[in-house]
Amino acid sequence: MSSDTTMSTASLQSLLPADLDTVAVSLDLESTLAHCHEYFIQQYNSEFGTSYVRDDIDDWDWVREEIEFEDFNRIVNDGWRNCHTEIAVMEPGLADLVARMHDHPRIEVDIVTARTGVEDGMQAWLAANGITEYGEFIATTTSKAQLDYNVYIDDRPGLANDLPHGKMQYLIQGPHN
Numbered sequence: 430m431s432s433d434t435t436m437s438t439a440s441l442q443s444l445l446p447a448d449l450d451t452v453a454v455s456l457d458l459e460s461t462l463a464h465c466h467e468y469f470i471q472q473y474n475s476e477f478g479t480s481y482v483r484d485d486i487d488d489w490d491w492v493r494e495e496i497e498f499e500d501f502n503r504i505v506n507d508g509w510r511n512c513h514t515e516i517a518v519m520e521p522g523l524a525d526l527v528a529r530m531h532d533h534p535r536i537e538v539d540i541v542t543a544r545t546g547v548e549d550g551m552q553a554w555l556a557a558n559g560i561t562e563y564g565e566f567i568a569t570t571t572s573k574a575q576l577d578y579n580v581y582i583d584d585r586p587g588l589a590n591d592l593p594h595g596k597m598q599y600l601i602q603g604p605h606n
């Protein structure tokens with residue numbers, strides 16, 4: 430997979446294992462649909478006077494090793510809760526792409542996030558960005574690997590290793606993974 434894998438390069442066909450009639454897709458929100466890292470880095474810089482750029486977050490554990498993870502969580506939670514309009518969409522055309530998945534006769538797509546407590550802001554963000562055609566919006570602290578989806582579109586590296594046999598992850602790649 431190339432290093433610039435994005436949602437728009439995902440062919441719907443590639444998400445459809447031939448042995449399944451219907452494919453349940455878990456579509457991640459943060460850093461898959463919503464540019465949370467970009468938002469975070471801007472807010473962090475303005476709060477702490479640093480000059481990090483997006484590409485500085487070059488590892489999944491960056492926020493734990495380079496800064497305080499609590500600051501990351503606080504800033505992202507605050508973004509969802511109070512200023513979701515400042516969180517950008519990862520790439521143009523995502524609303525259409527999600528709608529095409531939702532309309533596909535063999536795909537059932539839910540938007541699934543592991544962040545809880547800011548669901549109102551997240552759903553407002555989805556609506557504001559025209560992402561309105563999907564099955565359910567699910568915010569859960571249950572490990573995604575334990576949810577019963579066939580395909581996971583997600584930027585979390587290693588999720589695939591936790592999935593039961595026969596399930597797959599389509600990794601959305603970025604500097605952080």
Ligand SMILES: [Mg+2]
Pocket residue numbers: 457458459460461583584585
């Ligand atoms: Mg994510």
